[in-house]
Amino acid sequence: MTVPPVNQGAPQAPAAPVPGAPHAGAPAGQMPQPGAPAGRPMSPPGRPVPGPPQYATAATGLVKVYGSGPAAVHALGGVNVGFPRGQFSAIMGPSGSGKSTLMHCLAGLDVATQGQVTLGGIALTGMPDKQLTQVRRDRVGFIFQSFNLLPTLTAEKNILLPLELAGRKADPQWFQTITQALGIAERLRHRPSELSGGQQQRVAVARALVTRPEVVFADEPTGALDSKSGTNLLNFLRTSVNQFGQTVVMVTHDPVAASYADSVTLLADGHIAGRIERPTPEAVLDALRRLGG
Numbered sequence: 094m095t096v097p098p099v100n101q102g103a104p105q106a107p108a109a110p111v112p113g114a115p116h117a118g119a120p121a122g123q124m125p126q127p128g129a130p131a132g133r134p135m136s137p138p139g140r141p142v143p144g145p146p147q148y149a150t151a152a153t154g155l156v157k158v159y160g161s162g163p164a165a166v167h168a169l170g171g172v173n174v175g176f177p178r179g180q181f182s183a184i185m186g187p188s189g190s191g192k193s194t195l196m197h198c199l200a201g202l203d204v205a206t207q208g209q210v211t212l213g214g215i216a217l218t219g220m221p222d223k224q225l226t227q228v229r230r231d232r233v234g235f236i237f238q239s240f241n242l243l244p245t246l247t248a249e250k251n252i253l254l255p256l257e258l259a260g261r262k263a264d265p266q267w268f269q270t271i272t273q274a275l276g277i278a279e280r281l282r283h284r285p286s287e288l289s290g291g292q293q294q295r296v297a298v299a300r301a302l303v304t305r306p307e308v309v310f311a312d313e314p315t316g317a318l319d320s321k322s323g324t325n326l327l328n329f330l331r332t333s334v335n336q337f338g339q340t341v342v343m344v345t346h347d348p349v350a351a352s353y354a355d356s357v358t359l360l361a362d363g364h365i366a367g368r369i370e371r372p373t374p375e376a377v378l379d380a381l382r383r384l385g386g
């Protein structure tokens with residue numbers, strides 16, 4: 094099912110709740126048009142992809158089929174999408190529409206059946222596992238609903254883990270900037286069990302940002318948080334985009350959470366079903382109703 098693009102006439106939003114902070118990044122509406130990239134030759138894995146460099150992460154002709162034969166599930170049916178550098182983008186759609194599958198393919202956590210994925214202008218498609226693991230570790234940050242912190246490590250050690258695994262040293266100034274901005278500088282010696290849910294998620298956010306990744310992928314990051322902790326987290330993600338130039342791509346079911354983003358990409362039945370620029374909760378809710386979500 095598809096609905097027409099829903100950005101026309103959508104009310105202008107107080108979409109960025111950070112006072113005085115303008116939306117940043119590339120101009121809106123530069124998503125590859127369906128069919129446009131067809132015929133473009135596949136770039137070898139790990140090589141720069143020719144074309145506009147404004148997308149931190151993009152997919153062309155992305156198909157994902159789980160299983161085979163009569164049991165095959167067509168989760169993505171040829172998706173063309175780009176998420177601009179230095180912007181906060183949300184992905185929404187009804188349950189089963191392919192949001193997590195799209196995010197996992199973009200982040201190199203899952204391999205597409207067909208099509209091409211780029212991260213920072215580099216082709217991920219066909220990349221050997223070892224190289225892909227390295228790309229995920231060095232160039233991607235993840236925030237999950239379930240924090241995924243190691244219980245035996247302190248907050249500080251959890252945050253530094255991606256750098257340690259990569260054999261890299263922390264930039265002390267950047268570490269201080271993010272832990273202070275997240276309000277966890279006083280909690281660094283605590284283990285996850287000694288922290289509140291909101292604090293644990295903020296540690297997970299610091300861990301995602303510590304490598305200064307190309308893209309932070311967030312999958313329902315506020316799903317397990319109370320509303321105040323959720324608001325704090327969304328405000329921080331917004332700040333990381335506005336102040337640090339971070340690119341954030343977030344899957345969410347929550348229209349209020351989506352209204353913190355610069356744009357919302359809508360999925361339905363494995364296809365792009367529209368896009369809302371400067372979303373308001375009302376515009377998002379309206380679009381989701383039209384999609385039956």
Ligand SMILES: Nc1ncnc2c1ncn2[C@@H]1O[C@H](COP(=O)(O)OP(=O)(O)OP(=O)(O)O)[C@@H](O)[C@H]1O
Nearest residue numbers: 159160166168186187188189190191192193194195
């Ligand atoms: N590992 C898998 N094996 C088989 N089918 C799968 C698998 N993962 C997802 N699917 C199917 O692919 C489709 C898209 O799933 P996906 O999880 O991407 O949707 P979603 O929009 O993220 O859903 P939700 O909002 O419920 O989390 C669904 O029909 C789902 O059942």
